[in-house]
Amino acid sequence: xxxxxxxxxxxxxxxxxxxxxxxxxxxxxxxxxxxxxxxxxxxxxxxxxxxxxxxxxxxxxxxxxxxxxxxxxxxxxxxxxxxxxxxxxxx
Amino acid sequence: xxxxxxxxxxxxxxxxxxxxxxxxxxxxxxxxxxxxxxxxxxxxxxxxxxxxxxxxxxxxxxxxxxxxxxxxxxxxxxxxxxxxxxxxxxxxxxxxxxxxxxxxxxxxxxxxxxxxxxxxxxxxxxxxxxxxxxxxxxxxxxxxxxxxxxxxxxxxxxxxxxxxxxxxxxxxxxxxxxxxxxxxxxxxxxxxxxxxxxxxxxxxxxxxxxxxxxxxxxxxxxxxxxxxxxxxxxxxxxxxxxxxxxxxxxxxxxxxxxxxxxxxxxxxxxxxxxxxxxxxxxxxxxxxxxxxxxxxxxxxxxxxxxxxxxxxxxxxxxxxxxxxxxxxxxxxxxxxxxxxxxxxxxxxxxxxxxxxxxxxxxxxxxxxxxxxxxxxxxxxxxxxxxxxxxxxxxxxxxxxxxxxxxxxxxxxxxxxxxxxxxxxxxxxxxxxxxxxxxxxxxxxxxxxxxxxxxxxxxxxxxxxxxxxxxxxxxxxxxxxxxxxxxxxxxxxxxxxxxxxxxxxxxxxxxxxxxxxxxxxxxxxxxxxxxxxxxxxxxxxxxxxxxxxxxxxxxxxxxxxxxxxxxxxxxxxxxx
Ligand SMILES: Cc1ncc(C[n+]2csc(CCOP(=O)(O)OP(=O)(O)O)c2C)c(N)n1
Ligand SMILES: [Mg+2]
Numbered sequence: 001x002x003x004x005x006x007x008x009x010x011x012x013x014x015x016x017x018x019x020x021x022x023x024x025x026x027x028x029x030x031x032x033x034x035x036x037x038x039x040x041x042x043x044x045x046x047x048x049x050x051x052x053x054x055x056x057x058x059x060x061x062x063x064x065x066x067x068x069x070x071x072x073x074x075x076x077x078x079x080x081x082x083x084x085x086x087x088x089x090x091x
Numbered sequence: 092x093x094x095x096x097x098x099x100x101x102x103x104x105x106x107x108x109x110x111x112x113x114x115x116x117x118x119x120x121x122x123x124x125x126x127x128x129x130x131x132x133x134x135x136x137x138x139x140x141x142x143x144x145x146x147x148x149x150x151x152x153x154x155x156x157x158x159x160x161x162x163x164x165x166x167x168x169x170x171x172x173x174x175x176x177x178x179x180x181x182x183x184x185x186x187x188x189x190x191x192x193x194x195x196x197x198x199x200x201x202x203x204x205x206x207x208x209x210x211x212x213x214x215x216x217x218x219x220x221x222x223x224x225x226x227x228x229x230x231x232x233x234x235x236x237x238x239x240x241x242x243x244x245x246x247x248x249x250x251x252x253x254x255x256x257x258x259x260x261x262x263x264x265x266x267x268x269x270x271x272x273x274x275x276x277x278x279x280x281x282x283x284x285x286x287x288x289x290x291x292x293x294x295x296x297x298x299x300x301x302x303x304x305x306x307x308x309x310x311x312x313x314x315x316x317x318x319x320x321x322x323x324x325x326x327x328x329x330x331x332x333x334x335x336x337x338x339x340x341x342x343x344x345x346x347x348x349x350x351x352x353x354x355x356x357x358x359x360x361x362x363x364x365x366x367x368x369x370x371x372x373x374x375x376x377x378x379x380x381x382x383x384x385x386x387x388x389x390x391x392x393x394x395x396x397x398x399x400x401x402x403x404x405x406x407x408x409x410x411x412x413x414x415x416x417x418x419x420x421x422x423x424x425x426x427x428x429x430x431x432x433x434x435x436x437x438x439x440x441x442x443x444x445x446x447x448x449x450x451x452x453x454x455x456x457x458x459x460x461x462x463x464x465x466x467x468x469x470x471x472x473x474x475x476x477x478x479x480x481x482x483x484x485x486x487x488x489x490x491x492x493x494x495x496x497x498x499x500x501x502x503x504x505x506x507x508x509x510x511x512x513x514x515x516x517x518x519x520x521x522x523x524x525x526x527x528x529x530x531x532x533x534x535x536x537x538x539x540x541x542x543x544x545x546x547x548x549x550x551x552x553x554x555x556x557x558x559x560x561x562x563x564x565x566x567x568x569x570x571x572x573x574x575x576x577x578x579x580x581x582x583x584x585x586x587x588x589x590x591x592x593x594x595x596x597x598x599x600x601x602x603x604x605x606x607x608x609x610x611x612x613x614x615x616x617x618x619x620x621x622x623x624x625x626x627x628x629x630x631x632x633x634x635x636x637x638x639x640x641x642x643x644x645x646x647x648x649x650x651x652x653x654x655x656x657x658x659x660x661x662x663x664x665x666x
Pocket of ligand 2: 577
């Protein structure tokens with residue numbers, strides 16, 4: 001099943017590298033992504049569409065992402081189809 | 092204020108305050124008394140400041156040694172270790188140590204030199220992208236681009252390295268920043284999120300803690316697994332008080348040895364692949380397992396699916412991502428081990444002692460029936476006997492450093508550990524070459540402590556250059572090479588699982604280790620099978636370093652052993 005991670009991170013060099021590294025290490029492909037900075041430019045909001053096969057791996061990944069120093073908040077959503085993802089991006 | 096541009100004249104020498112001076116100033120503020128490092132082009136300004144300020148830099152002989160020494164220092168004191176290395180090869184040489192610190196949750200700050208800001212990205216001489224390389228093996232990393240936020244970043248780095256679950260932080264320092272003459276750093280306040288700002292973070296989840304206490308005290312076969320988190324949180328006395336209040340048996344991991352005194356009747360020893368019989372049987376039989384600060388590593392829970400099959404599992408860890416990672420947990424709690432144990436202590440006073448006398452009896456029977464044992468061999472020196480003897484000679488109180496391999500496991504099994512900050516070993520990464528530099532760091536951290544290094548004939552050759560640091564600083568470290576003339580641990584696996592095809596594990600000749608020690612002006616001697624105990628006693632009476640070579644049987648195995656993937660109760664080598 002696809003899922004969307006919506007991750008608010010500090011707006012600084014290298015945050016995405018560290019974040020995507022966590023996915024690379026677990027052989028998780030990013031199928032779609034969008035990244036925008038917040039109006040005050042202090043943070044970025046990144047949305048990724050990924051697939052995680054096993055429920056407990058998903059749970060672990062969630063916590064590993066949440067504990068990154070640069071991650072301010074993280075939200076996961078089921079994504080039943082692409083349209084929903086696009087919708088989430090627009091939102 | 093830390094540093095403004097200033098030019099002083101002292102004894103006719105112009106002293107200039109640069110970015111590097113600011114850095115050293117902040118380190119002093121943070122209580123850093125010594126650093127481990129190695130100079131190079133990109134850190135010339137930094138080492139110039141070290142020179143001018145007479146900052147205490149321990150000059151290692153290889154950057155890997157610098158990081159392991161800082162790890163040893165941090166492990167022996169609980170303080171954050173600090174490392175300086177140059178850019179490019181200096182930085183890449185540090186990578187193994189950084190990964191080691193990450194896996195064993197050791198607080199470090201590693202400053203890597205970098206080429207000047209204008210040269211970054213141009214394949215300049217000795218330029219590597221150390222930020223990308225170390226992202227997965229650091230808690231956080233930074234490159235400094237503006238002097239303004241420099242002090243803030245360093246302070247933040249110290250907080251991050253030591254708070255929560257400790258770990259390494261890399262700060263990449265471009266040369267121009269290190270040599271720039273700052274006017275002003277502004278007075279920007281340090282802003283750091285609550286989570287990373289204090290050592291002990293949250294209040295424990297009381298309702299969950301209550302449930303755990305009740306289940307634990309109701310259990311017929313309760314068991315505590317006390318991991319490195321208990322040591323990192325300085326919660327050893329709380330743990331001991333708690334388990335004695337309710338007679339709860341305790342298993343340690345490799346890195347948490349010392350969390351309970353070896354002699355304590357509640358201590359079952361180390362669990363896992365080479366753990367004690369009673370510990371591994373206890374994992375199998377227990378009906379309630381409380382894990383405090385261990386991560387259920389695969390060398391401990393050798394088959395996660397079959398681990399503690401009859402038990403409800405409670406897991407307390409400061410790192411939420413550890414909960415449920417390997418073993419699913421009925422009672423997860425995110426908490427610092429000290430907070431959790433203090434909570435237990437103050438909230439279980441009125442609770443009745445559980446009834447698990449039979450369980451304690453069972454554990455004791457296992458211990459008696461299958462004690463750790465090895466066979467004496469006529470005319471041979473047994474590694475286990477050497478370790479036991481050192482245990483006696485040092486009264487079980489020395490700081491024990493190991494390298495990686497069979498000798499490491501024998502030390503874990505046979506040295507009578509009894510206090511925290513006592514074992515210094517590479518647990519998670521299993522880094523050969525860790526031992527010698529880590530022993531140097533441990534000795535410099537606590538010179539009053541006896542420091543003993545047990546190392547293999549393979550591992551000593553990986554960082555042997557650091558013997559020169561022992562010579563230079565006249566450190567008193569007892570180095571014991573358990574020489575089986577093989578890469579023993581790998582050879583053991585080949586014998587057991589690859590039909591004794593000893594591919595590349597038997598050395599075809601070796602250096603003369605005694606002469607090697609002598610080359611570094613360190614006393615070296617080889618134990619004789621007849622008089623080795625007397626010789627060892629003499630060695631420990633010495634006030635200076637001695638390198639001792641003990642030739643041990645080449646084919647000695649570490650037992651018990653659980654084959655990888657087998658459940659804990661499936662131990663080999665138990666009769
Ligand atoms: C840097 C590194 N390379 C390879 C290994 C794999 N390895 C694990 S134990 C071991 C043998 C170590 O031999 P030695 O130092 O003589 O110790 P012994 O096992 O004989 O006590 C090897 C090669 C490792 N752990 N670390
Ligand atoms: Mg060996």
